[in-house]
Amino acid sequence: MAKTRKPKGRSLWWRVHSWAGFKLSIFMTFVLATGTLAVFAHEIDWLVTPAMRATPHTGPRASWGTLAAAAARAVPEGRLQSLHAPIDPWFTAEAWVDTGAGSPRRVYVDPWSGEVTGTHGWANVHRFLRQIHRHLMLPTQIGIPIVSALALLLLASLVTGIVTYKKWWRGFFKRPRGGDARRLSGDLHRLGGLWSLWFVALISLTGLWYLVETLGGRAPVPELARTEQARAAPTGAALDRLVARARHLRPDLDIREIRFTPRQGVIVLGQGAAWLVRDRANGVALDPADGAVLTQLAGEDLGLHERISEMADPLHFGTFGGLFTKVIWFLFGLILTGMSVTGVIIYAKRLEKAERGARGAVTIARQGMGSWAWVSLTLILLALVLTPFAIGGAV
Template structure:
């Protein structure tokens, strides 16, 4: 009797696992695939955009002032908006210039020579992958909750997968068997699931956090003091003097981003003593008129709520450890995406055999998804159709 109840319980868990992995498989696979590729989105842009490439040198780098001056000279009719430090030594500095209408224009500058290597419009691989993965090119109030809700399905799949896999802890080194597609896909699905337990948990929990934020649970953002008199963005020696003053106040601040704002003056953001936070958690805002520090931001002073918020992105995309963690996140993201596909194959092959091949596995999978297949396909197609308008802008 107990044995029958256990079998019935596992059957229920399996049905939940099957539903979570099958019905929204098209949507889930698209979101997982774009998220996996987004880990290396900047690197993909680097490959397809020669102007983003720099040759590392032994000499000193150009000053922030020289870089700002170069960006302003390259686009004299625009307003310098932001400067970004190179992601890696072989990347250029990237400047965003507000052209007054539409999206900013990108200016790439060699970090050693201070020479402009090229300019580019707003649309690129990074923008596509980020916006497709984050909110399907839809308005963020609609798209972010829609995508983030998949985290609940991931958690359901995680729990039900563990429950239905008897003595799962023994399967970490069980090699996939050959023979047929059903057996191979099943073994790969289970093996990938075991080794990526930590990763699925991490992605699901950060996804739930994004959902919480969109539903009103976002952490408080520090308010920045305003300047009395807005001034044009300082460049050259004027900016270098501000940077020198900032370093005297915060010698440990590794400046990764400089924002040139009209309301808050010069905003210097980067990394300091707090670990696993976004660049925006650490920084200084300065009045360009006299170099006075208006606001100081320190990731070490964040409360628990704010710290969770700042940790979410580095953990979700694996950017906190540079290239090494990005490789790990990409590999496990690929495994997770593959599991979404193999789960559908397992379902289809099981029924294909039961039906004695009266229908193909593809038709069985589509039928099994039901109306959700059309809804998910429509969402993916809609995201692609909205792409030109969503990531376009200044050319």
């Protein structure tokens, strides 16, 4: 009786690599593609929304008070929620105004003239890509764990890919071969994988962090002091005085956002001395009645847990270095999305050759995914169906 041969270690590693990248490849490709597009979601909105466009000038910009007053006049029946600085010089400033109809309305204001260039509902490209990539338009407590669990598959693919690729360090400059789809896709897959090792590790780790947060590991949020009574949102000269006060208290603060809250004051947020943190980590909350300091926030004072939480988004989406890092993240996102596709081709073509053409590659891919393909398609279709209800707001 012949002895059963145990699979070689490398063969076992390859099987794990193939399963991780193949069974949920449709869903993985969808999440990677939407995440890649989300890097430039604001820029896509800029292209399709003329009101978001501004012409840069050399003169002084309009004050925060002027911008807020213009936004308040544009939607007089609403309450000013927040005011955001232009993302780049060719963007307008953006205000969010609560009209009591559910989602806020966006008001775009020219940062130099202080004139309103247009208004828009809550739904836009950025909101669509952010929510469909982050939680599939599902409730966050359900959708985020589903999406972030893919980080485990990415991490498994990273480790097994290194193990199965013999002497991988020699392949960084290996030119892809032609000849047939299997050989070309395999070479492109390995080349893309090598150059994006750091990117896969980064996306995997930040994705795992999002999973940890949804499972109870969320960092504590700083408590903001409250005023004795509700305050109206100041605009014009009143807001300019508060901004001047905030700049006096925090000369290093590059103001990126102002939030108008009824009971926690006017919160001036932005970037300070701490690197790789969200704007919300640095700021000053002031009482609009007398300018008294209610709360001060500084990214450099955060503990390790809070600092990791604040670093996750800038690292995951590459926003920390402006347009330069966003271009890099977008290009490597394309590579990673392409690897998800070439991985399927490699798997199907390998089996097609082994079976000597008994089944076509497409049939092999479809049958190999089995019920996982239907799970993936169901999640994607459900997200698209839920989109009008999830992002809300009239265009």
